[in-house]
Amino acid sequence: MAERDDTRAAYLTSVAACPTHRVLDRMGDRWVSLILNQLSGGPRRHGELARAVAGASQKMLTQTLRGLERDGLVARSESGTAARRVEYRLTALGESLMPVMTAVTVWAERHIDEVDAARSAFDAAVS
């Protein structure tokens, strides 16, 4: 399909650039919802987050936080020289995203049973 590579590439680019998709991608990152949820309760130290989001490896925790920081959703502040103390908190931009997260959560909790039922039915029909 060499003749259509350009078209395909253009489409892929435009999809990647789609704001909705980009936001969804970020929100869907495995640990983002948990971290954002923690931070919505106020600033948290790195260690606190590590404990609260215990499933995440150290690498993923930092990596995810960096990503959120890069996108301006989370702010990082450092203090202390000996006993280092790093704190993360939501930015105004991050806070503005919370209602959207909440909307997702509300829908999810309200309809997850229907989804599960649909899955069972589907899987049963297939097998």
Added chain:
Amino acid sequence: MAERDDTRAAYLTSVAACPTHRVLDRMGDRWVSLILNQLSGGPRRHGELARAVAGASQKMLTQTLRGLERDGLVARSESGTAARRVEYRLTALGESLMPVMTAVTVWAERHIDEVDAARSAFDAAVS
């Protein structure tokens, strides 16, 4: 870290089971937002979707549709014997998700510039 495998595994399971995360995962699937968007305009044939979501490979289109169908968000109906005709449409459950998608879209379009600005600033500071 063999001693904590159980704990870790339990956490990972609970995260995977988290309704919010599951929904976010589905919504974040690369082609879901585009497909759902198409279907919100009414039923579409497979071919129509293939054209509208031209970036997706045939495999991914079908795979994504199956996933949505499995989760009860989309319904598939077949008709015709010779010239096969397969149509997809949103279920009631799928329609109930659209406002959430819209909320994400609205936030995204409204704030993507801030995100981009934050990124540029972050990247500039790092380098």
Added chain:
DNA sequence: CAGCATCCAGTTGGATACTG
């Protein structure tokens, strides 16, 4: 037309070990 199967490259994310 709609869909399935296979192969495979690129990415993701976890384990582990080490630094200031």
Added chain:
DNA sequence: CAGTATCCAACTGGATGCTG
């Protein structure tokens, strides 16, 4: 305590060819 660096297994998603 917070973070970095490396290695690597698993998963994702695209290309291609075939079927009813």
